[in-house]
Amino acid sequence: MWLVFLKELKELVRDRKTLFFMIALPILVFPLIIGVVAYFSTKAVQEAETKVLNFAVVGEQYAPSLVNQMKDSDNFNQVSLPDEDDVTTSIRSGLTDFVLVIPDNYGDDVLATGQITLKLYLNDAGLNLVQHRLQAMVNNIAKHNQQLAFVQLGLDEDQQTALLEPIVIDKIDVADKRENWGEKIGGFVPYLIFMLCLQGAMIPATDLGAGEKERGTLETLLISPIARYKLVMGKFFTIALAGVTSALVTVSSMAIWGIVLSQGMAIQLVAEFMSAISGIDFALIFLMLIPVVAIFASLLLCLSIYARSFKEAQGYMTPLVMLVIVPVIMAMLPGVELKGGWAWVPLTNVALAIKELIKGTMDYGELIAIFGSTAIIATALISFCVYWFNKEKVLFR
Amino acid sequence: MIEISQLAKKFVVENPKKLSEQERLDPRLKGKFFHSVCDVSFRCSGGEVLGLLGPNGAGKTTTLRMLSTALKPDAGSITINGVDVLTQPVAARKKIGFLSGNTGLYGRLTGRENMAYFGQLHGMEKQDILRRIDALSELLGLHSYLDRRCESYSTGMKQKTAIARSVIHEPEVVILDEPTTGLDIMAAQTVMDFIRQMKVQGVGVIFSTHHLDEVAQLCDRVAVINEGRTAFNDTLAAFCARAPESLSRAFLSTLERGGQ
Numbered sequence: 001m002w003l004v005f006l007k008e009l010k011e012l013v014r015d016r017k018t019l020f021f022m023i024a025l026p027i028l029v030f031p032l033i034i035g036v037v038a039y040f041s042t043k044a045v046q047e048a049e050t051k052v053l054n055f056a057v058v059g060e061q062y063a064p065s066l067v068n069q070m071k072d073s074d075n076f077n078q079v080s081l082p083d084e085d086d087v088t089t090s091i092r093s094g095l096t097d098f099v100l101v102i103p104d105n106y107g108d109d110v111l112a113t114g115q116i117t118l119k120l121y122l123n124d125a126g127l128n129l130v131q132h133r134l135q136a137m138v139n140n141i142a143k144h145n146q147q148l149a150f151v152q153l154g155l156d157e158d159q160q161t162a163l164l165e166p167i168v169i170d171k172i173d174v175a176d177k178r179e180n181w182g183e184k185i186g187g188f189v190p191y192l193i194f195m196l197c198l199q200g201a202m203i204p205a206t207d208l209g210a211g212e213k214e215r216g217t218l219e220t221l222l223i224s225p226i227a228r229y230k231l232v233m234g235k236f237f238t239i240a241l242a243g244v245t246s247a248l249v250t251v252s253s254m255a256i257w258g259i260v261l262s263q264g265m266a267i268q269l270v271a272e273f274m275s276a277i278s279g280i281d282f283a284l285i286f287l288m289l290i291p292v293v294a295i296f297a298s299l300l301l302c303l304s305i306y307a308r309s310f311k312e313a314q315g316y317m318t319p320l321v322m323l324v325i326v327p328v329i330m331a332m333l334p335g336v337e338l339k340g341g342w343a344w345v346p347l348t349n350v351a352l353a354i355k356e357l358i359k360g361t362m363d364y365g366e367l368i369a370i371f372g373s374t375a376i377i378a379t380a381l382i383s384f385c386v387y388w389f390n391k392e393k394v395l396f397r
Numbered sequence: 398m399i400e401i402s403q404l405a406k407k408f409v410v411e412n413p414k415k416l417s418e419q420e421r422l423d424p425r426l427k428g429k430f431f432h433s434v435c436d437v438s439f440r441c442s443g444g445e446v447l448g449l450l451g452p453n454g455a456g457k458t459t460t461l462r463m464l465s466t467a468l469k470p471d472a473g474s475i476t477i478n479g480v481d482v483l484t485q486p487v488a489a490r491k492k493i494g495f496l497s498g499n500t501g502l503y504g505r506l507t508g509r510e511n512m513a514y515f516g517q518l519h520g521m522e523k524q525d526i527l528r529r530i531d532a533l534s535e536l537l538g539l540h541s542y543l544d545r546r547c548e549s550y551s552t553g554m555k556q557k558t559a560i561a562r563s564v565i566h567e568p569e570v571v572i573l574d575e576p577t578t579g580l581d582i583m584a585a586q587t588v589m590d591f592i593r594q595m596k597v598q599g600v601g602v603i604f605s606t607h608h609l610d611e612v613a614q615l616c617d618r619v620a621v622i623n624e625g626r627t628a629f630n631d632t633l634a635a636f637c638a639r640a641p642e643s644l645s646r647a648f649l650s651t652l653e654r655g656g657q
Contacts, residue, residue, distance in 0.1 A: 007506070007514050014505040014546075216499035220563075223465045224518040225490040392468055393409065 004226070004234025012204050012238060022200045022242050026250040029196065031257045048129040051097075056081040056090060059102035066102070066141055075133065087121045098122040098130050108141075110149040178277075182359025187332035189358060190351035193250050194324055197289060200246025201239050201296050202317055208235045209304025210313035213395075222395065229386045236297055236382060243293035251286050281357045288350050288367075291374035295346065296324075298381035302388055308397050327351065338362075343369035346377045399464065399570045399601055400440040404473035406459050407432045425625050433459040435625040437473070441601045441618060443569065446592060448612040448633075449605040450648060451622035457605040460622060461574050464603065465495040477570055491519060494568035496576055500559035504548030508539060508558040511547060512565050519566035526565070533561040536594065537587065553584030560591050571595055573604035577611065589615060609644040621651045628652060 012018055054077050060067050070076045081090055087099040101119035118138070122130045150160045173180075212218035221231065300317060307313035324347065331351035336342055338352040343366045353370055356362040388394045407430045410416065416426070425432040434456040441447040451457045462468040464475060466486045475482035475489075482489040502511050509530060516526035534540050537557045547555060556576070564571060573592070577585040592615050595602050606612065612619060612633070619636040621629035629636060629651045640646030 003514075003517050007503075010510070011503060011505045215501070215504070216497055217501045217503055219462075219467055219497050220495065220501035220515075221518075223467050223490055223493065223495050224515060225487045225520065226518050227487075396462075396468065397411075 001230040001233045001237075004231055005237045008204075008208060008235060008238035009241070011207075012242060015203075015207070018203045018207070018242065021203050022246045023249050025199065026196050026246055027253045029192075029250075029253070031260075034257070044127050045129075048127050049133070050075070052077050053097040053130060053133070054079050054095065056087070056096045056099045057102060058084050058087065058099065059104065059106070062104055062106040063102045065108075066138065069137055069141070073137070091121060091123050097128070098134070100134070108145050108148065110145045111152060176360075179359045179361060182355060182361070186355030186358040187328075187351075189254075190331065190354040191325070191328045193247065193254075193285075193289065193354070194292065194328055194347070194351070195321070196250045197243045197247045197293050198296050198300075198321065198324055201243035201293060201300055204242045205239045205297065205300030205304045206310055206313045206317065208238060209301055210307040210310050211304075213305075213307070214309045218395065228389045232301070232382070232386045232389045236301055236385065239297040239301055240293050243296055244290060247289040247293060248286060251282055251289075255282055277358060277360075281360075281362075284362075284367075285354055285357055288353055288370060288374075291371060291378050292347060292350050294378035295374060295381060298378060298385050302381065302385050305385070305388055306394055306397070331355065338366050344373045346374045349373060398440060398442045399475070399477045399603065401460075401464065401475045402438045402473055404434055404437040404460060404463055404475070405432070405471045406434040406456075406463060406468060407471055423624070433625055434463070434470075434622075437620075437622055437625070437627050439618070439620040439627060439630045441570070441603050443478075443601045444596055444599045445617045446596050446602045446604070446615045447618040447620060448616035449603060449620050449622065450607075450609075450612065451605075451628075452652065455622045456625040457622055458574055461495075461572055461603070461605060464572055465493055466490055467495075491566065492569040494563040494566070494571040496559055496563040496571075496573045500555040502547040502550075502555055502559055502562065505546060507546055508543045508550070508554075508561075511558065512562050515562050516565045521566055529565050529567070530561075533565065537561055537591065552580060553587070556580055556584050557587055560588065564595070568600065570601045570603070573602070575605050575607070577606065577608060585611075609648060613644055621648065623652050628654070 052075055055070065056079055057067050057070075058081070067078075071078055079096055081087065081096070081099070083089070087096075087101070090096045090099060099121040101121070103116060103118070105113050106116050106118075107113040120131060120134065122128065124130075150163075155163065212221065222228075299320060303316040303320065304313045307316055327345065327347035328351045330336055330345075330348045336348070336352065338349065338356050342352060343349050349366070349370045353362065353366065410426070410429055410431050413421075413429065420426065423431075425435065437456065437460050439447065439449075449457050449460070459468065463470045464482070466482055466489055470483065477489050477492045480489050480492060502508075503514070506514065512530050512533070513526050516529065521529070530543075534543055537560060539554075539557060539561060542550065542554055543558075547558060550558065560576075563573075571592075573588075576588045580588065589611060592602050592604065596615075604615075616633045619629060619631065619633055620627060621636075629639075636647050636651075637644065638647075640650045
């Protein structure tokens with residue numbers, strides 16, 4: 001068995017494509033995702049905040065002070081509307097970024113005018129921050145008018161506060177920052193790790209089963225005096241090692257890049273998140289991925305050995321990616337927690353456990369169910385693999 | 398000596414609707430089964446070369462796969478120097494050297510690594526493997542490229558290396574499935590020289606081929622398979638006697654006569 005394993009391993013490390021998916025991709029994927037998302041989102045927000053907005057006003061005569069404030073700002077530029085009845089066209093044509101319609105009851109005396117509604121026409125698809133920027137300007141005037149009304153009514157400061165917000169709910173969040181972050185990103189991390197593990201195991205699995213059939217080496221191997229189960233186990237361990245390596249590289253990459261980004265680039269959120277997760281948590285995440293990878297490896301080997309060719313194997317494996325997504329998505333559903341029956345559902349339980357570890361709320365007793373269920377499934381699948389490796393109609397389709 | 402008697406092997410036809418008109422008319426198609434080999438018998442002693450002939454689809458490759466233990470027969474028997482292939486497949490595999498239709502080499506391993514791997518699979522000691530690699534490299538002229546990866550080999554280089562790999566464990570019987578197909582004259586000559594060498598060493602050689610000139614040059618015995626049955630099984634001289642003017646005529650005459 002180890003003879004087969006070592007030979008397969010030797011071939012594996014000589015295959016650049018496999019090495020790329022197994023090592024290079026997990027190393028690069030985290031900084032790429034974090035870096036690209038951070039760069040583009042920051043750039044988009046900056047552009048939206050600093051862009052000079054072309055605007056037009058209908059009913060300017062009712063609110064000269066507001067319009068003058070906007071005109072005085074460097075970030076706003078007033079344009080004339082060719083047709084005041086067709087504000088939509090002016091926005092769609094790009095003439096204006098927004099049109100503000102001021103009603104004729106606009107005034108500074110709130111007690112006399114009541115609530116005033118300004119109509120804001122804009123194309124709100126995509127990030128624009130138009131309302132946010134306009135609101136900041138309107139808020140100043142609104143506050144000023146509010147104060148005038150309070151003075152008129154003769155209210156002291158406490159009365160003003162009570163009038164503005166008669167009942168307040170004071171939320172005291174007992175969750176620490178780690179738990180909050182864990183809840184937010186804890187569902188996404190297992191998805192990413194599972195996919196990378198599957199990807200890391202997929203290429204060698206295709207090569208070791210269908211690839212051998214296609215190249216004609218399988219027949220030669222089958223007639224060598226070695227028990228079939230040893231052949232299967234040798235191949236299984238190679239695929240599993242590729243998956244585990246991919247997992248190890250993924251988790252290490254996540255940890256290392258987290259530290260690099262949090263220290264080197266001073267991103268506060270990443271720093272807080274990384275400082276909250278201990279080395280033991282990372283080690284546990286890695287350990288739980290071993291039976292997961294065993295499930296992937298045996299499933300992939302079964303599919304690969306059944307396929308007639310490399311192409312056919314890839315055709316069978318693509319739906320497997322979708323199949324793996326399901327238990328991970330289940331782990332993201334509200335109400336699904338790592339306890340009771342869910343702790344025994346393979347893959348879902350590991351996804352939930354990774355989330356709990358990230359949140360720092362892991363019940364370590366559930367590890368028995370997690371390792372137990374995934375080990376049972378993995379053993380059953382490996383046994384099925386050995387059974388298939390003895391079937392002529394599978395080997396010589 | 399390798400002796401096979403009344404071998405039979407059938408396969409389930411996965412999708413009968415996809416069969417061509419000619420395949421549907423094949424008498425071996427019975428219901429959902431295709432009886433690839435129905436009744437094949439022949440023998441080959443040590444130091445003998447047996448040429449296995451037959452038209453495409455006759456059942457030659459299935460027969461050779463059964464001999465090599467890759468497929469299990471539905472009926473019949475195969476013995477190799479007294480070892481029953483059906484009941485002792487692992488013991489039988491140690492006595493067989495098999496070269497399939499393609500070379501079956503691992504492209505990312507060197508020729509030396511390929512040979513050593515199969516030597517280890519056969520349970521050989523490291524020293525014996527090194528000795529055999531040296532001897533076979535000398536015999537087949539592999540030295541200049543033995544430490545290069547097989548994916549960079551020419552067809553001839555691959556075929557020579559595959560031959561060396563198939564006999565690394567010094568088998569008692571060598572089975573070759575169309576070993577010269579697709580080879581240039583030089584490479585084909587190497588294969589033929591190798592078969593002669595095996596014969597001299599007392600190894601029984603069974604090889605399937607469509608090249609009757611190779612049969613004339615190498616074979617002591619001939620077996621012809623047609624539609625899954627042995628149509629001829631005797632010496633080369635007896636085969637030639639069927640049509641003295643040419644082996645092609647003898648072959649066609651055998652097919653026309655069926656199993657008579």
